[in-house]
Amino acid sequence: MWRFVAPQLANNHTVICVDLRGYARSGVPVSSEDHYPYTKRAMSNELVALMDELGFTKFDLVGHDRGGRVSYRLTLDHPEKVQRLAVFDVIPIAEAWALADTKFAMTYWPWSLLSQKAPLPEKYLLGAPDAVFDNPFGGGSFGPEVKAEYLETYRDPTRVHAICEEYRAAAGLDIEHDQADQKTSKRITCPMLHLWAAGGPLDSFYGAEGGALGIWRKWADNVQGRAVSGGHFFPEENPTGTTELLSKFLSA
Numbered sequence: 746m747w748r749f750v751a752p753q754l755a756n757n758h759t760v761i762c763v764d765l766r767g768y769a770r771s772g773v774p775v776s777s778e779d780h781y782p783y784t785k786r787a788m789s790n791e792l793v794a795l796m797d798e799l800g801f802t803k804f805d806l807v808g809h810d811r812g813g814r815v816s817y818r819l820t821l822d823h824p825e826k827v828q829r830l831a832v833f834d835v836i837p838i839a840e841a842w843a844l845a846d847t848k849f850a851m852t853y854w855p856w857s858l859l860s861q862k863a864p865l866p867e868k869y870l871l872g873a874p875d876a877v878f879d880n881p882f883g884g885g886s887f888g889p890e891v892k893a894e895y896l897e898t899y900r901d902p903t904r905v906h907a908i909c910e911e912y913r914a915a916a917g918l919d920i921e922h923d924q925a926d927q928k929t930s931k932r933i934t935c936p937m938l939h940l941w942a943a944g945g946p947l948d949s950f951y952g953a954e955g956g957a958l959g960i961w962r963k964w965a966d967n968v969q970g971r972a973v974s975g976g977h978f979f980p981e982e983n984p985t986g987t988t989e990l991l992s993k994f995l996s997a
Contacts, residue, residue: 761795766907766911767904776910779917792815810834811911828935830935831995833980834940834979838923856916859912871899891981934966939968939969940970942972975987
């Protein structure tokens with residue numbers, strides 16, 4: 746998804762792109778009954794270890810959707826590591842579940858479907874992988890070659906199980922980790938940027954909470970952001986606009 750943005754950022758930054766556990770061609774560790782290996786905490790710890798191995802004691806962090814959730818968890822758990830945080834089209838997991846209503850269930854259907862007990866969601870994904878990318882939430886975001894690459898993940902039973910485990914973690918331990926931080930008033934203290942899709946769910950769902958930015962301000966001391974043209978996958982659909990906003994933030 747970062748194939749257009751990353752090369753532009755690399756003109757002025759060292760860029761390290763990773764796929765999360767289970768996704769694309771990343772590792773697929775064995776899960777556990779509580780799904781901990783696929784929690785955002787487990788993934789963020791792995792990323793910190795990776796960056797230490799590469800010699801980066803501090804870094805800027807950018808994540809979209811599931812990666813955005815790993816990114817804010819990493820920032821909360823390892824505040825000394827993150828200089829700036831940018832998350833795209835996402836709010837904290839505990840907030841999303843707490844504010845869930847009919848619109849949420851109908852729009853973000855993977856949250857409720859993929860978190861069901863195995864093997865129900867695995868069978869759905871393996872039986873109709875194209876349906877995941879043809880639904881309105883992601884339709885029209887990528888061409889046939891890119892779609893074919895994505896679909897390879899959804900034809901692999903091991904990876905499909907890993908993806909479902911990540912969603913199960915998001916319906917369990919990830920909520921508990923967020924709630925524990927809320928109880929202790931732990932906050933994101935580094936500069937933060939949130940971008941979301943103009944006309945998308947985050948542009949309209951949370952008016953009573955002050956929108957997506959209003960929600961993030963409950964979690965972060967210094968957050969800015971705005972809507973960006975393009976759908977949920979706007980780094981693919983609008984890479985120039987995305988890169989301009991991100992570069993400005995990272996250079997501030």
